[in-house]
Amino acid sequence: MSDCLFCKIAAGQIPCTEIFADDDFLAFGDIDPQAPTHILVIPRRHISGLSDLTTEDSLLAGKLLTRATQIAADEGLNSNGYRFVINNGQDGGQTVGHLHLHILGGRSLDWPPG
Numbered sequence: 064m065s066d067c068l069f070c071k072i073a074a075g076q077i078p079c080t081e082i083f084a085d086d087d088f089l090a091f092g093d094i095d096p097q098a099p100t101h102i103l104v105i106p107r108r109h110i111s112g113l114s115d116l117t118t119e120d121s122l123l124a125g126k127l128l129t130r131a132t133q134i135a136a137d138e139g140l141n142s143n144g145y146r147f148v149i150n151n152g153q154d155g156g157q158t159v160g161h162l163h164l165h166i167l168g169g170r171s172l173d174w175p176p177g
């Protein structure tokens with residue numbers, strides 16, 4: 064999608080701190096980190112958010128989760144744990160309309176969320 068920030072990052076038109084890339088996904092550091100490790104994992108294909116996933120996306124959605132767990136392990140987060148967050152829509156706090164999974168780790172995280 065031409066006016067989507069994360070599509071532009073995936074296309075290399077806007078720089079990012081790349082952490083992982085393959086044909087399906089890109090992972091990069093969040094520009095405003097909320098924890099010592101704060102990584103965003105996005106599908107290269109534009110999907111607006113969780114609400115737009117269809118059953119045809121099941122394989123991609125599963126791969127998103129397993130890819131993110133691999134990245135978390137590679138970042139050394141398995142020993143102390145970590146959190147995945149996917150915000151969806153206005154009440155969910157989603158600010159970028161391209162599906163993305165937050166990997167947060169490196170400190171103890173509060174619960175419940177605000």
Ligand code: AMP
Pocket residue numbers: 068077079092093094095096103149150156157158159160
């Ligand atoms: P969300 O609020 O779940 O939609 O998350 C969007 C995330 O994208 C926020 O954590 C932002 O800090 C992050 N973000 C926005 N612009 C950029 C950018 N250019 N590079 C990296 N992260 C960004």
Ligand code: ZN
Pocket residue numbers: 064067068069070071108109110160161
């Ligand atoms: Zn997009």
